[in-house]
Amino acid sequence: MVVGEEHRKDTHHWTALVRGHGVTLLQCVPAVLDLLLAAGADTGLGSTPRLALLGGDWIGLDQPARLRALVPGCRFVALGGMTEAAVHSTVFEVGEVRPEWVSVPWGTPLRNTRARVVDPHGHDCPDLVPGELWIGGSGLATGYRGDPERTAERFVEHEGERWYRTGDRARYRADGVLEFLGPADHQVKIGGHRVELGEIEAALEADPRCCAPSPSS
Secondary structure, three states, X not given: OOOXXXXXXXXXXXXXXXXXXOOOXXXXXXXXXXXXXXXXXHHOXXXXXXXXXXXXXXXXXXXXXXXXXXXXXXXXXXXXXXXXXXXXXXXXXXXXXXXXXXXXXXXXXOOOEEEEEEOOOOOEOOXXXXXXXEEEEOOOOOOOOOOHHHHHHHEEEEOOEEEEEXXXXXXXXXXXXXXXXXXXXXEEEEOXXXXXXXXXXXXXXXXXXXXXXXXXX
């Protein structure tokens, strides 16, 4: 089922499709689910959704409860990972949202996947100590096509095993659950590409008109 271009921004049409087709699985980024939940608050999502798989961005702590208010009993599962490691690397099923959470945990590595949290010397960090997140396993990419320097920087070997250095910060809880803490640098992702915030600041300083509103806005 593909939403037509004429309904691409019509979220109430999306909910009608969910109800009309008896959709059982919702898999999307959190922002899309947020739109579905907002529209569903008006029209409902029906009773068929059994599972929601969320990944690709920060998941709102309010989303599990909002979904279950519309579809009681629907399972809510968070997926974490990077494109360089087969997109999804970790899984966490959200039951009750704990009051001390600042974000939904990334969870535990999927089968045939490993995750390390390391210090600047590549040593494993103790539980609750933040470090750089490394991902390994059978889903790891071979590298960046046509970019050997970046491949050598990001894909490293440790004790005979290849790892992808994500450049992101994380920490392990005492129960073995991984918490994602965000980028270790000052980069943001735009269209799937990492961009240094300093580059944006430099562009604005060089030409403030690049972000000025158009006369018609």
